[in-house]
Amino acid sequence: MTNNLRNIKNVYFLGIGGIGMSALARYFKFSGRNVAGYDRTRTALTDALQAEGIDVHYEDDIRKIPSSWNPEETLAVFTPALPHDHGELTWFREKPIGLLKRAKVLGLVCNEKSCIAVAGTHGKTTVSTMTATILQKSEAGCGAFLGGISKNFGSNLLLPPENSPWIVAEADEFDRSFLHLEPQLALVTSLDADHLDIYGDKAKIQESFGKFISQIKPGGKLVVKKGVELDTQKTSAQVFTYSLKEDADFTTQNLHLSEEGGYYCFDLKSPDGIIAHCRLNYPGLVNVENAVAASALALLAGASADDIKNGLEDYQGVVRRFDVRYKSENQVYIDDYAHHPAELSAVINSLKALYPNRKITGIFQPHLYSRTRDFAAEFAASLDLLDEAVLVPLYPAREEPIPGVSSALIFEKMKTEKKFLVEKSEVPELLRERPTEIVITLGAGDIDGIANQITEVLKSKS
Template identity: 45%
Template sequence: MELSKIHRVYFVGIGGIGMSAIARFFHEKGVAVSGYDKTSTQLTQQLEAEGIRIHYTEDLDQIDRSADLVVYTPAIPAAHTELVYYRENGYEVVKRSDVLQEITRELFAITVAGTHGKTTVSTMIAHLLRHTGYGCNAFLGGISSNYGKNFWSSDKQVAVIEADEYDRSFLKLSPDIAILTAMDPDHLDIYGTEAEVETAFIQYTQNIKPNGTLLAKHGLPRGPELKGDNKLTYSLQNNAADIYAANIRMEDGGYEFDVVQQDWMIDKVKLRIGGMHNVENAVSAIGVAHLLGIGSDKIRAAVADFKGIRRRFEYLVKKENAVYIDDYAHHPEELRALITSAKTLFREKKCTVVFQPHLFTRTRDFAEGFGEALSLADEVILLPIYPAREQPIAGVTSEMIAARIEGPVVKIIARDEVPAYLREHPAELLITAGAGDIDLLREPLQTLLNKP
């Protein structure tokens, strides 16, 4: 696959957050892009407005029979009519990760991997490079609040890429700078064991290009096994790490802090989004910007201008009597960090968490961890499990999590019943969390909490 020789690309499952970024990459290079997706969404509508042709039924009459390349997502069933046609008729059919593999070969690649934090860190890095004028092509797993996009292009031959560990696709990438944020067990339906998850992340670091750099979170399991000709660590505030934050001060739902390294320091960095974990994320992004030779004043200004990512500790309501935060958290450690940070910032407010478990396997594997994390709240509203790509598993329901929550009031209700429930039981500090369709509650709950 030579990117310069591709003139027509067809996407099977174009509306996914990762797929749409690749579609935009080709489209902005003047390649003819079209595709299929199951449903019309805000994201597919944006793609159509940008000039990309999309249809929403399996229909061989609407596919591009002149495509040089067909890209599909693993979420598409193997028996999908269009995918079968392309495979049986000799087209070059690849996964999204194969395209990213080629991009990392051709460009200076900065890749961000980890069981959590990767969307925020990759978006922070990409924002810093764009805001400071350094420039980059950004392939993100979330929508940047600064730009309203998950992709942007640049003449600079640099790419910032979120590296997804699902189905081991990130092992195809060959970065110049690799960031590793976390190695907690997840996707055990793919990996089987915690040890296999860790082994995959070690393999990710083995693919760093010669003379490349690994920037890994301090204290990761099996840290000595991580590879990279140049190895650095970062931390929230552990001064045993190479780069860390010091003098952290909470300020109007955000933070001010210094970033310290043995040979340099950037003081009075202002981060205007919530979540202490986001201070740590910022430390890693600042570390990358400094590696690239970007000046302290430019870095400081870029961080201060960072508005966050849609559904990552996103403030939807922030007023005296009510705060509403929406987050993508779908792993126990993410939930723990989310609830802890929110309660620290708004200590005097009663914390109500609405959580939608994502996947039956993840609920089965981490019910204990979810229960412990949600026990940090004052009230918990659990929704039924969002199945995504999975079939139900006997005995695996939201009740598994509810039974392990100790302390808070717990209620299990349908998603559509939540606004009426909160109308009767008003929330002071409301958090909605999950990776399914819980985001459909954003608008009605925002409207509800904004009422005088």
Template identity: 45%
Template sequence: MSNNQHQATATALSSLKDIHSVYFIGIGGIGMSALARYFIAKGVMVSGYDKTETELTKKLVEEGIPVHYTEDVNNIPKDVDLVVYTPAVPKQHAELVYYQENNYKVVKRSDVLGAISADTFNICVAGTHGKTTVSTMVAHILRDSGYGCNAFLGGISTNYNTNFWSDPNNVSVIEADEYDRSFLKLSPDVAIITAMDADHLDIYGDEATMQQAFVEFGSKVKPGGLLISKFGLTKAKDIKADNKWTYSTTNDAASVYTLDIKIQEGGYDFNVQLPGGMISGFRLNMGGMHNVENAVAAIAVAYKLEIDEEKIKAAIASFRGVKRRFEYVLPWEPKEKGGYVYPILIDDYAHHPEELRALLRSTRNLFPQRKITVIFQPHLFSRTKDFANEFSSSLDIADRIILLPIYPARELPMEGVTSEIILKNIQGEDKQLLSKEELLDWARRYANEIDKEFGEVIVVAGAGDIDQLVAPLKQIFANA
């Protein structure tokens, strides 16, 4: 899309108050559903399509949004003012083609977010991993402290069981998605960049091009605004912003960094050094050292907004995480039944090698005596092909590796690209590739063999439909 085209789209969408009915193609996507909820909150008629029914689409239906699951132009509303689609929808999708050919106003999700952000004070969180947790933490601090914000999140906040909420305060916390260069349509007052690891090479071609997009995003910070980036990002120095902070859990050369981190009861106690002094006595009640790092970024934002220190500490302590982000499905506390120690069951959205590495390292640090099993579903043929060796290396942190077939999402199969190309380079001996049905059969057999002294940790990871296996796995292991 050219600059002129983008400006025309943004102008067309700048008067969202004149929109009375919206149709979403791919409404079950996490970002799309947040926008659907935004329009519902504004009193707009909303309906949509998705290819499969999920817990999220069921919730949308409960909230008054009709959703259908058959790609059929006879099922779609013809009197809508705006049609919103996700880039994950194929270009030849029958409903999308119908609306385009019949001159409806058809825009991407990112165009709507861009229009919303044109009129608010925006805290935009970007990064190839970490952005969902950081944006949810920021939004929670602002909500819990009474500061107030509108939140457009890429995950379901466990505290509020939603990915969107509205507030009279004209402040928006927006998860800034790098896929399809969507985040370049936003207008940040405060921008956070958590990571620039290579990803979405199907869009960008190579890592350098992708990193340049992050440079462009950071450089979109409004005059007088603030860029907060993870310490050590190679391209951060190229970003043009009036004010820059860095954050870290390990390096006191950063603008904001942690001190005296202690692992306590499945979470962390720590202090944070900020540009104006230290705040001591933080408590984070969730696992994963990477989540301490995420908390530091969120704390930096709250400090910049001059939120009271005690309110920031209270909000971090009460933060319950994001669904599928180091989520304890079976609690970490040891529970005994029939002589067996319950396994800990952790569910996580990790779908990039670095996310997997952080997830499994954190699990190992928190539970050093427990055997760790990881059940991983690769996401996208292209990502599997690009990072097969890196996935193998990250998965090797676990004691046992179970792979599922690749979840294709928006892609068609690629010749020679299967989960086998990850499996063959895993160094550990305890590895296998199973179908979903075979996995549940394995779990039923294995549930009664759990280590009796220390218990075990079972980590479910992936961004596809592996989440649908979490409830049956929980039931199997909890009732063993």
């Protein structure tokens, strides 16, 4: 196994279509390496990689692995989502070729620079993308590995300028991936029970986050959302807090909806003073809180007050994160990646604040059998916040079925009378028949596959 990427000329990705894997693939391609890879499913993202000159195939077939690459100059990168008995993965295990997990490779790339790591069970993608959007145009500059497609950059990768020390990265707690990062600046947005299939209980999650913050480099800084249960004694870093409205090192003052509606304006309070008249041209209270977090990181990385204001105004969002897909006078459709009860509650409450007195219809696709089993009651309570709730069959992702676990488990615990349990294909017609005003699709699976159909239905009703 290699810990030195400088000698690597060829990189092969097992699971290249994943959001984190594809960002690394792009990084190595743009840095002059030969890049190829396998994925089980063809998607818009794998099509984009192929258009950028990366060879991608979709059959587990060792004959598709480039045979002309020198093993000593080759690295294979794999995702833990891949089955253990995968044919190509087994082939690489038996060869004298470096074989590393995605998280390890991300650490090798990021730890060479001053890494800004965004951790937390929710909000990582938005906060890291906002931070990169602010810093990109600042004097400091930055690169970024993002967990979603930034609408500003049209990519999940922002190449670092040669003169910039900073690289922004999502610090993913799944499979303890973030323990490969040694950041200069770190931020923790939240620490809820999740990935219990990996951790077992919340105490183990807290322990892992404690280890993560202990790895902040000497002289580094940590920003934590106020109220998060994290033992900051585990780090020697200087600790700051942030909040949407509570008293904290970084928070908002004079927070209000703009006169034309839809977007929020506020003054940003920081330890260095007030940055007045900030405007986030992206909807949702949850995103104002994310903006406070991103602004804190950017300021600590050397951004100016003007950089903060310009970056927040420029921010266009991330695909599938409070993603406004259609908007007319009487119909709005938003698509969101929320897949944990706390995320659902945050997004739905943001919608209620943004569109008071309007009917909100949510379509939720649960993600993972284990998460559905562990949080069925909490999911039901979050979905009860909706005026009308639609559940579709769960998305299994990497998991095998668990007896007795399905979307019906959540559905039966919901108290609202306006609830429907239907096939995903039946959703557009259901929306056509029902009165709608604000519609949101929710989930980390493939629920966005019906986004275009939903958009057409709502257009016909506008």
